[in-house]
Amino acid sequence: MKIVPVIILILFLVTCNNVKRNNSIYNESTGNNGSPVDDQGCKIPGNREIEKQKKNQNPFDLTEAELIEMISGLPSKIKTRIMEKSGEFLKLIDRALTLPEKTLVLVDKDHPLPADYIPEDLVNLNTYPLVLSKKNLILRRTILPDLLEMVVDAEKEGITLVLSSCYRSYKTQERIYNWNVETYGKAQADRESAQPGKSQHQLGVTIDFGTITDEYASTPAGKWLIKNAWKYGFSLSYPEEMEWLTGYKHECWHYRYISRIGTKIEKEFFEGIQQYFLIFMNENREKLFYKKSIAN
Ligand SMILES: [Zn+2]
DSSP: OOHHHHHHHHHHHHHHHHHHHHHTTTOTTOOOTTOOBOTTSOBOOOHHHHHHHHHHHSOSOOOHHHHHHHTTTSOHHHHHHHHHTHHHHHHHHHHHTTSOGGGGOOOBTTBOOOTTOOOTTEEEGGGSSOEESSSOOEEEGGGHHHHHHHHHHHHHTTOOOEEEEOOOOHHHHHHHHHHHHHHHOHHHHHHHSOOTTOOGGGGTOEEEETTSSGGGGGSHHHHHHHHHGGGGTEEESSOTTOHHHHSSOOOTTEEEEOOHHHHHHHHHHSTTOHHHHHHHHHHHHHHHHHHHHTTO
């Protein structure tokens, strides 16, 4: 009757395997030679290994003082939020650094795009199941899955999202800006229209919805976007009472795609203000890449 010893052996092996799996949540390379064993004879991580695991939870070789320095220019409410949940913040920032650089690039009155910047994957929207206010609107192909999902979900709630202006080349923006200056004067034009090279529309990921007027904010579609756009990676670029920061009057119709990770970070840590988030990324991107490179 050798069944009992065989069962004991199987139980022993299964238990060891489970413990190993649990350790590997942090680090696949557990079980170095010389590791101590537990009372079941399974290897358990030593001090050096635990230190390594802790380090793996923080993707950057960054001290608290260095993080405080990085966020020093932000409002105190945002600084407090980041320091309260710094572990989660840094993990999300680590993911944000894997995005293509242009996804979170800062484009504003002080940070223009090169005149010859044209995204490579622009597509004409005529053949897509989208409602366009005019033909031949263009966007980057990369944002279409999230845009189409947003449009379909809005439609399920009886909301039609109308796209009215999308990609604009440097030349097109130049024409629009010059027309605004001639029509309204330079001071007024600069509050409402970007100079060529300084428009988010040149990125090919920015959409003006609906009527492109202040009234859009109180329409069902305008209200739906304010509540839901972030879930699909779209961010309101020029919120109310932020002209002093963004350089532009409130534009309830103007949304830029910054990815779902981007809008999650913006919402959870930057009070939903795109400009604060993108300034942070612009100022710290290189340092964060360096701090990541020396963390491993
Ligand atoms: Zn716009």
